[in-house]
Amino acid sequence: MAIHLANSNTSTNVSRTWKNPSTPTVQRIKWALILLGMLPLARLVVGYFTNQLGANPIELITRSTGTWTLVGLAVTLSITPLRKLLNWPWLIRLRRTAGLLAFFYVCLHFTTYIWFDRFFDVEDIIKDVIKRPFITVGFAAFLLFIPLAVTSNNAIIKKLGAKLWQRIHYLVYVIAILGVVHYWWLVKKDLTQPIIYACVFAVLLGSRIVWKLRGATTSVKIAVPPVTKVSRS
Amino acid sequence: MLIRRPSDILPSEINSETEFNARRDWFKQAAGLGLIAGLPTLAACEAQAQGAKLMGVKPNPTYGLPTDEKLNKFDELKSYCNFYEFGTDKTDPPVMAKSLKTRPWTVAVEGEVLKPQVFDIDALYKLAPLEERIYRFRCVEAWSMVIPWVGFPLSELIKQVQPKGNAKYVEFVTLADKAQMPGLRSGVLDWPYTEGLRMDEAMHPLTLLTLGAFGEMLPNQNGAPIRMTIPWKYGFKGGKSIVKIRFVEKEPRTAWVKAGPSEYGFYSNVNPTVDHARWSQASERRLSEFGKRKTLMYNGYGDQVASMYAGMDLKKFF
Numbered sequence: 054m055a056i057h058l059a060n061s062n063t064s065t066n067v068s069r070t071w072k073n074p075s076t077p078t079v080q081r082i083k084w085a086l087i088l089l090g091m092l093p094l095a096r097l098v099v100g101y102f103t104n105q106l107g108a109n110p111i112e113l114i115t116r117s118t119g120t121w122t123l124v125g126l127a128v129t130l131s132i133t134p135l136r137k138l139l140n141w142p143w144l145i146r147l148r149r150t151a152g153l154l155a156f157f158y159v160c161l162h163f164t165t166y167i168w169f170d171r172f173f174d175v176e177d178i179i180k181d182v183i184k185r186p187f188i189t190v191g192f193a194a195f196l197l198f199i200p201l202a203v204t205s206n207n208a209i210i211k212k213l214g215a216k217l218w219q220r221i222h223y224l225v226y227v228i229a230i231l232g233v234v235h236y237w238w239l240v241k242k243d244l245t246q247p248i249i250y251a252c253v254f255a256v257l258l259g260s261r262i263v264w265k266l267r268g269a270t271t272s273v274k275i276a277v278p279p280v281t282k283v284s285r286s
Numbered sequence: 287m288l289i290r291r292p293s294d295i296l297p298s299e300i301n302s303e304t305e306f307n308a309r310r311d312w313f314k315q316a317a318g319l320g321l322i323a324g325l326p327t328l329a330a331c332e333a334q335a336q337g338a339k340l341m342g343v344k345p346n347p348t349y350g351l352p353t354d355e356k357l358n359k360f361d362e363l364k365s366y367c368n369f370y371e372f373g374t375d376k377t378d379p380p381v382m383a384k385s386l387k388t389r390p391w392t393v394a395v396e397g398e399v400l401k402p403q404v405f406d407i408d409a410l411y412k413l414a415p416l417e418e419r420i421y422r423f424r425c426v427e428a429w430s431m432v433i434p435w436v437g438f439p440l441s442e443l444i445k446q447v448q449p450k451g452n453a454k455y456v457e458f459v460t461l462a463d464k465a466q467m468p469g470l471r472s473g474v475l476d477w478p479y480t481e482g483l484r485m486d487e488a489m490h491p492l493t494l495l496t497l498g499a500f501g502e503m504l505p506n507q508n509g510a511p512i513r514m515t516i517p518w519k520y521g522f523k524g525g526k527s528i529v530k531i532r533f534v535e536k537e538p539r540t541a542w543v544k545a546g547p548s549e550y551g552f553y554s555n556v557n558p559t560v561d562h563a564r565w566s567q568a569s570e571r572r573l574s575e576f577g578k579r580k581t582l583m584y585n586g587y588g589d590q591v592a593s594m595y596a597g598m599d600l601k602k603f604f
Contacts, residue, residue, distance in 0.1 A: 107365060107366060107376070107377070108361075108362040108365050108366035108573045108574075109366060109376075109429055109571065109573055111571065112429070112571070169576075170578075172577065172578070181566070184561075184566075185564060185565060185566075186564070187564060238564065239564070239565075241374075241427065242370075242374070242474050242475065242545055242546070243370075243374035243472070243474045245374075245472075
């Protein structure tokens with residue numbers, strides 16, 4: 054299906070479809086993603102001031118910002134598989150935005166914890182991080198997230214070189230796994246939600262492993278010359 | 287045994303909750319009109335509807351509002367509760383429990399007793415004078431409320447059935463009806479939900495067989511028509527929608543102990559120094575308050591209950 058998108062600044066007569074939208078269109082989609090990403094926060098802010106967050110608003114805010122961090126991570130990690138499946142190379146240009154949105158929510162999540170749960174009691178927080186495994190992994194995930202956010206701009210990629218940058222950003226897989234473990238370990242008994250997130254991440258990480266293995270076997274096939282059958286005597 | 291009273295202030299003297307006062311006024315007016323006066327024993331009118339006012343309820347001044355506490359709102363109790371039979375999310379029970387049928391309802395009292403009986407719910411309303419008692423309610427999830435419950439001491443019922451000498455524990459079995467409780471489809475707990483108390487805990491004057499809250503019959507989501515309230519223990523010890531009370535010789539294995547023996551103990555007394563296996567119990571979030579409160583030993587009822595646990599290692603018997 055060829056959907057024609059606005060492409061006012063292209064002089065050539067390229068037929069624009071979802072496979073190759075123009076730069077301004079991608080830019081617009083990016084802004085739409087940012088706006089969409091702000092909706093959960095807007096809901097919390099409006100809900101808080103209109104008393105719509107239930108009897109325990111802080112708990113709801115903590116849970117909600119945690120959930121949206123996981124959703125943001127899932128969206129970020131689904132961009133590469135989607136790009137390959139749909140053959141929409143431009144999707145890669147949304148990945149940084151999605152990743153930074155996830156980071157934005159983990160910051161809100163962390164702030165809610167240190168402020169409204171621990172009230173900046175550093176000693177308390179340190180004890181929590183050491184004693185409570187679910188906080189330990191959550192805290193580790195948050196710390197690991199920081200270098201990814203810091204290196205999410207073109208200047209730094211240039212400085213570090215694509216290879217090193219890529220290597221740093223492999224941490225996102227660790228963060229996703231720690232995030233789900235954090236959720237898994239904090240729920241009282243009903244594991245339904247953590248299991249759903251675990252499955253989503255398993256598919257997203259699994260697809261990468263499958264692609265990698267396929268790539269490996271393909272390259273092996275090319276590298277190895279055809280074997281001629283030798284009959285045994 | 288001398289039991290010290292936590293406060294001699296009448297709840298009506300310091301109660302600031304306007305909604306609550308309004309209800310009090312309603313009681314007074316009703317009494318003035320002779321609606322209640324003539325029917326002292328017909329304490330609870332046999333109204334079936336949820337939200338029906340309980341009549342003839344007398345505030346027990348021994349268990350009034352502690353001076354440094356404020357009542358929570360009825361809405362907070364109704365909208366924020368754990369009742370896994372109706373779903374594990376706190377927003378599930380208020381919706382899913384709407385259709386719970388609380389009439390007809392019977393509570394079978396059996397086991398090691400001389401007079402086993404099946405009580406009709408309406409008979410239970412008249413078994414003993416209904417009292418209003420304001421208790422702190424501390425959930426194992428580290429949040430809390432202050433609630434005016436209505437009921438009478440469980441000991442009143444126990445005396446009627448006359449436990450035998452070998453009755454060492456009381457087990458509470460709650461409703462497990464798949465047709466009414468969608469949460470039962472999940473294997474999150476071993477249904478039916480059961481709870482239990484040691485005999486001395488069950489006989490303790492604080493232990494309240496609860497039929498109402500905020501002057502009304504218990505809302506469905508809070509365990510209608512009959513539940514337990516044991517204010518010095520974590521909230522889950524108070525089984526909801528009870529159908530059977532059994533007197534037994536051995537410590538019953540309760541639903542949460544079965545679900546996580548390392549995280550939930552039989553006693554489950556509120557104790558800020560013994561943490562849950564995964565989170566701290568040192569402080570709690572009082573619903574409606576912004577900051578957090580330090581959790582009190584035995585939820586602030588230590589002067590009345592600590593003697594029952596003298597000499598016990600509370601880290602072992604958590």
